[in-house]
Amino acid sequence: MGKSLLMTYVLWALGGPFGLHHIYLGRDSHALLWMLTFGGFGISWIWEFWYIPGFVAQVNRCQDGKVQPKESEPTISAVRFFGQMSVGIYFGIVAVIGLSFLSSFYIVALPLAIGLGVHLVANVGEQTSDLKNTLLAAFLTAPIFYGRAIAMLPISITTSMTSQQNRRYKPPSRDCEPLSLRLYRLGLAYLTFSAPVAYSIIYNTTATITYMAEGIGSLLDWLSIFPSISRLLESILLLPYHIWKVVTGGVGLGATYFREWEKIYEFVNSFQSEKQAMAYKDPQLFSGP
Template sequence: MVKSVMVAYALWAVGGLFGLHHFYLGRDSQTLLWILTLGGFGIGWIRDLICIPTYVTEANQDAETKKRKASNMLHPPVNPVRFAGQVCVGVYFGTVALIGLSSLRFFDLIVLPLCVAAGVHLVSTVGQQTSHLPKTLIASLITSPIFYGSTLSPLPISLAASVTATQHRKYKKPPAAGNTQELGGYYEEAWTKMLEILLKDYNEQEKEALKVLSLGGQASLEEITRGYRELAKTWHPDHNPSKDSEAMFVKIHEAYEVLLRRHRPRRFT
């Protein structure tokens, strides 16, 4: 589907800090980056005002055009803005890790460089280019012991990782012919599968609840309530001295709650 500049600008204005326009244009890495950094700390969101036409053009290029572009240039040109972004996001991820994860074992040797490398690599995969994650990670792991225990360590680690990521930059492989599904399609498929799993689980809960209350699949609210009351009265611990009465009473109540969901009106507050 051809992307529209006007739609992209509208999404930028409405939810640009959360990468809504990047989601529309199929820029998955930048969508995630904008969510985690609120539009690249706000600066990237403002810069997108100028860059959106270019993003739309890239999104509308077919796989063959992208393949020719990648073959004409072995490596993408060095982009100072991207490099600065890699360093900043690497430091940001490292600082967040210092605040929340510093109590973990081997934090300075493993956890911190992993977090910094993740931030650097996320920026390096924005748009049509990517980098070599293992080498970026190795650079972080090698640099981290040098600044062991320092609160300023995220900066040199991020610099080392960013230099490595820049040295190994390359174009992403274009999707093969017949497999040009966009980001929206991937998300739609993922959400569909998740929804199917949730619905399947919910249906299984309903079946089990109907079985507990000895009801049919088309039971009305009145039938559900009547069946619950009868069984609750029978199995109430005050009326039933058996050792299983309490557990059975709880099971009956939980089954009733499950079946009530289909009849309860939704509330919007």
């Protein structure tokens, strides 16, 4: 039985950020990606409104056996490459928050997390890639940037490039697995992703904030060569704090729990103050283009 376009749109509207419409269509890789990133950080979920008819048509053609194996290589997609990089960095940040206590973190956990994030994006839709080569690129790049918070960026770039080089089309399949089995796998993957993060945030908030602050500081330091981008990122990072102050009038800022998270603001704000002090000494250094 073919999939309904109307039902797909209903599920997209009701639970799109959690991938309900992709589960309905049997696009489990896409569903898992949406579950872990809240619909591609909310932006991609809204953007795919225009692509849903194509998703439904593709699934129905596959079920009817009208899809022939594609021998050609998929074209390089800048959007997919950027998505792989972004999700790779995101998975790296999550690994820093939840797994940085491991002694082999920078050699094993970090490249593994980034490689899996990149490969997950590579598996969205009709395409896939070679997991072994993607992970190999991540593990070979990781020792070069051992111990550096900025390591997520070069590892993500390298693995994304490797994944693009090994891109191919998935073979068409009409096999329909039971929904219970698919949900079990999705749930297991989601728990594997979220459990270390939840544990770290709940039981080790101070360390979590420290790792996040170090990562943010390294990123801002690297982006300081692009003043406009750096200022924009700083504004985005400080926006939740400023909204909180406007809404509450500063009430609750003395709470123990909030003081931990306020360290992010203090860290970024100190970075801005340092830049302003340097700008007074050398106005040309931080002037915009």
